[in-house]
Amino acid sequence: MIMAICSSSDRGIHVDKTEHNSREGGARSAAFRLALAARLKGFSAEISAEAEQTPVRPYRPDRALFPVPELVLFALREGMGWRWYGHGEKVLWTVRGTIDGQRVAFERQKFGFTIFLPKDRADLKARVEGQLRAALGEVETYLSEFAEAQVEAGEVVIANHFSEFEDRYRFHRELADAAHRFKLEPHDDIVGAQGDAATHSGFISRDITQRMNRMATVQREAFFHSTAMIDAYFSCLEHRLILLRAFTGRPFGPGEVLKLLKMRWGDKLKDVLGLPYSTEAAIIIRRMRRIKERIRNPFSHGGVENDKGSIHFHLPKIGMIPTNFTRFGDSIRFSVIPVGADDHAGVCETFDALDALLSTGALASPHEFVRWGVDPNFDAAHSAEYAEAIAEGPEVVDAFIEAWSRRWENFQNMDF
Numbered sequence: 274m275i276m277a278i279c280s281s282s283d284r285g286i287h288v289d290k291t292e293h294n295s296r297e298g299g300a301r302s303a304a305f306r307l308a309l310a311a312r313l314k315g316f317s318a319e320i321s322a323e324a325e326q327t328p329v330r331p332y333r334p335d336r337a338l339f340p341v342p343e344l345v346l347f348a349l350r351e352g353m354g355w356r357w358y359g360h361g362e363k364v365l366w367t368v369r370g371t372i373d374g375q376r377v378a379f380e381r382q383k384f385g386f387t388i389f390l391p392k393d394r395a396d397l398k399a400r401v402e403g404q405l406r407a408a409l410g411e412v413e414t415y416l417s418e419f420a421e422a423q424v425e426a427g428e429v430v431i432a433n434h435f436s437e438f439e440d441r442y443r444f445h446r447e448l449a450d451a452a453h454r455f456k457l458e459p460h461d462d463i464v465g466a467q468g469d470a471a472t473h474s475g476f477i478s479r480d481i482t483q484r485m486n487r488m489a490t491v492q493r494e495a496f497f498h499s500t501a502m503i504d505a506y507f508s509c510l511e512h513r514l515i516l517l518r519a520f521t522g523r524p525f526g527p528g529e530v531l532k533l534l535k536m537r538w539g540d541k542l543k544d545v546l547g548l549p550y551s552t553e554a555a556i557i558i559r560r561m562r563r564i565k566e567r568i569r570n571p572f573s574h575g576g577v578e579n580d581k582g583s584i585h586f587h588l589p590k591i592g593m594i595p596t597n598f599t600r601f602g603d604s605i606r607f608s609v610i611p612v613g614a615d616d617h618a619g620v621c622e623t624f625d626a627l628d629a630l631l632s633t634g635a636l637a638s639p640h641e642f643v644r645w646g647v648d649p650n651f652d653a654a655h656s657a658e659y660a661e662a663i664a665e666g667p668e669v670v671d672a673f674i675e676a677w678s679r680r681w682e683n684f685q686n687m688d689f
Contacts, residue, residue: 305415309352312408315373318354324376329389331380338402342386345379345405348412360689372397383687427525427651433516435643438509445502446621452495453614457484499612499620500572506624507538507569514541517631519649520639521545522660530651545636554630560623568612568620638663638670645674646681 339345346368349355355370365381375397378389390397423429518533518541525533533544539562546554571578581596588594595601612620632640642649642659649655662673683689 301415305411306352308411309348309408312411313348313353313404316349316353316404317371317374318356320356320369320371320376321374324371324374327376328392329376329378330392331387331389332398333385333387334402336385338406339386339409342379342381344409344412345386346381347416348405348408349379352408352412360687363687365687372401377401383685424531425528427527427530427653429530429651430648431515431519431651433643433646433648435509435513435516436646438505438512442502442505442509445498445505449495449498449502449617450621452491452498453617455488455491455495457488495614495617496612499617500568503564503569503620504573507565510627511538511541513631513643514538514545516643516649517545517636517639519651519656520642520647520659521636522639522656522658522663524653524656525651545631553626557623557626557630560619561627564620564623568616638667641667641670641674645678647674647677648681 346357346366349368349370350357353370355368357366357368359366361367363383365383367378367380369376369378371377375391375394376389377391377397380387380389388398388401390401515533533541536544539558542558550558566579571583577583578597580600582601584596585593586596630636632644639659649659658673662669
């Protein structure tokens with residue numbers, strides 16, 4: 274879970290208070306509370322003195338039942354008026370009330386969402402889970418409009434998974450490198466036990482076949498790892514560009530965050546690098562487009578090539594002819610091994626050049642935010658913070674990242 278989800282959830286939890294500014298919003302909030310009360314029949318914010326003395330036992334429900342525990346807090350605190358308590362020892366929040374007069378509580382603990390039920394009322398487990406899940410449907414319906422408005426306004430956070438994408442790319446690259454470097458041991462003459470020519474010839478023939486099969490297997494594995502590496506890099510690039518765009522500090526207008534997410538990687542590059550491209554950038558991007566068209570797309574889209582190289586037509590009395598004619602010489606299927614050692618080396622060189630382009634110059638500081646795992650906020654206030662830190666220099670950027678990392682660790686460990 275990203276650290277910023279705490280603050281984002283807090284903003285969402287109070288959405289109905291802003292809606293009270295309008296008659297329509299007030300009516301909608303009232304309707305929501307009525308629907309919630311119907312779903313949570315028997316749930317009450319009142320706790321009698323007798324109920325307070327009832328011993329309770331904690332248990333953790335299946336995570337799949339309540340994947341977003343904050344919605345439970347919203348339903349019970351905002352919708353039902355239950356008492357709640359803030360940070361505690363390894364506890365983010367607690368909300369307390371009763372069910373048919375029996376004391377119950379719900380907590381967001383470090384090790385998971387926890388429900389407290391009376392020790393002698395195990396029968397309440399199925400009821401609590403069932404009613405709460407039904408109530409969350411009402412919560413989602415009520416919050417959906419607000420969520421869309423937040424996204425439109427750019428009041429959102431996107432989790433930084435750059436290291437995961439990068440590690441997947443590096444994993445396949447290392448395997449591809451090793452496979453492409455593979456060399457067979459020099460051939461040793463083999464002589465039969467009797468030393469006769471027939472036996473000798475048989476041993477040699479069998480050895481050559483085994484060596485050829487081994488080499489073919491390694492080349493095939495190298496091809497598989499190279500294509501996996503390329504696909505992983507493009508995925509990493511898409512994610513990386515979204516993060517970099519946020520950390521440049523340029524503010525987003527209404528709807529621009531969604532527009533960014535829908536952009537193709539080439540358009541994201543234009544947004545991050547700016548136009549016109551430098552000569553170096555133009556060369557790198559041209560190489561990237563060739564890798565995408567020649568290798569990545571055919572293997573990511575079922576073998577379909579954009580210039581119709583995957584389609585053949587029957588020429589009477591001649592045979593099957595590729596629809597792209599002599600351009601088939603540039604097709605990924607022209608060679609028996611689609612991605613050989615030279616292709617792989619060229620791809621890696623291009624990827625390394627693009628990595629350098631996205632981590633130096635004006636993007637040096639944004640790259641630091643990305644590589645250290647900071648989760649970007651896309652709202653105007655945070656954009657201004659990123660821009661200010663970058664303007665003040667690398668030391669201020671480092672201090673910003675260090676402070677963010679401490680807050681993140683405290684949140685993850687619930688050390689308040």
